[in-house]
Amino acid sequence: MRIIAGKxxxxxxxxxxxxxxxxxxxxxxxxxxxxxxxxLGSFEDLRVADIFAGTGALGLEALSRGAxxxxxxxxxxxxxxxxxxNIAKLxxxxxxxxxxxxxxxxxxxxxxxxxxxxxxxGLARKVLPRLALETGAWVSIETALSEDxxxxxxxxxxxxxxxxxxxxxxxxx
Numbered sequence: 189m190r191i192i193a194g195k196x197x198x199x200x201x202x203x204x205x206x207x208x209x210x211x212x213x214x215x216x217x218x219x220x221x222x223x224x225x226x227x228l229g230s231f232e233d234l235r236v237a238d239i240f241a242g243t244g245a246l247g248l249e250a251l252s253r254g255a256x257x258x259x260x261x262x263x264x265x266x267x268x269x270x271x272x273x274n275i276a277k278l279x280x281x282x283x284x285x286x287x288x289x290x291x292x293x294x295x296x297x298x299x300x301x302x303x304x305x306x307x308x309x310g311l312a313r314k315v316l317p318r319l320a321l322e323t324g325a326w327v328s329i330e331t332a333l334s335e336d337x338x339x340x341x342x343x344x345x346x347x348x349x350x351x352x353x354x355x356x357x358x359x360x361x
Contacts, residue, residue, distance in 0.1 A: 189246060191278075192218050193250030194231075198226055201274045203243045204266035216350035221249060223346060223357055224300070227326065231255045234299040239290045239315060244271040246302035248280060255300070257282035263289045275322075296320025307332035313339055314320075327358040 189200045192214065228234075233252040238247030238262045246256035260283065262268050268287050275283050286293055290303075290311060297320045305311035312329045316339050321327070326345075330338050333354050338344070342358040349355075 189214060189243065191245075191249055191252050192221060194249070195256065196248070196252040196278050197316070199278060201243055201245055201248065202277075204264070204270045204271070216330070216332050216353055216355060217245060217249060219348060219350060220246075220355055221253070223327070223348070223355075224326065227357075228252075228300075231300075235297060237261065237298045237301045237319065239293070239301060239303045239319075240311070241271055241285075242267045242303045242304065244274050245281075248274060248303075249276060250300065251280050251282065252278075255282070257284070259284045259286060259295055259298075261286045261288065261290050261293045263287065277290065290315045294318040294320075297322050299325050301325065302328050304330040308335060312337060316342070318349065321360050323360055324349065325360040326336070327360070329356045 191197055191199045209234050231250050234255040236247055236250045236255045236258040238258055241260040241262040244260050247260055251258050299322050303312045337356040342361055343361055345357045345359050347356050
């Protein structure tokens with residue numbers, strides 16, 4: 189697992205041992221960031237949230253590409269240890285780690301949100317309404333192929349399947 193582009197391009201990230209954390213595959217991350225780049229143009233100065241952060245790969249990729257800050261929300265202790273190590277290894281600034289369950293997190297405002305909840309949990313629908321998002325904000329939700337994401341106040345912009353994962357890109361109306 190590595191950073192795909194930006195100032196930390198090619199830098200390796202660590203993941204905790206075991207199967208509790210399921211990092212987004214490099215190819216899926218590359219496709220996601222390609223979709224976002226074509227819509228955003230630039231990540232400069234964006235306020236980002238990486239919910240169910242795990243290793244922090246999505247938020248760190250956004251920071252590598254110029255995002256101003258990223259709030260990481262994760263409750264698993266081993267994942268938090270890996271996340272902190274990745275932030276330190278990269279010398280990432282503008283980070284805030286919230287060691288808590290995503291269901292209890294309320295924060296913002298955010299311009300871009302990444303959510304990679306446990307598959308088939310339905311947690312994205314529960315957490316998203318708790319976030320303060322700018323009008324026009326983008327939200328990426330990774331789910332199992334069989335899951336659909338439909339949240340009031342958001343338009344589904346695109347859906348892409350990558351292996352066992354489905355990436356749904358939403359925009360706040």
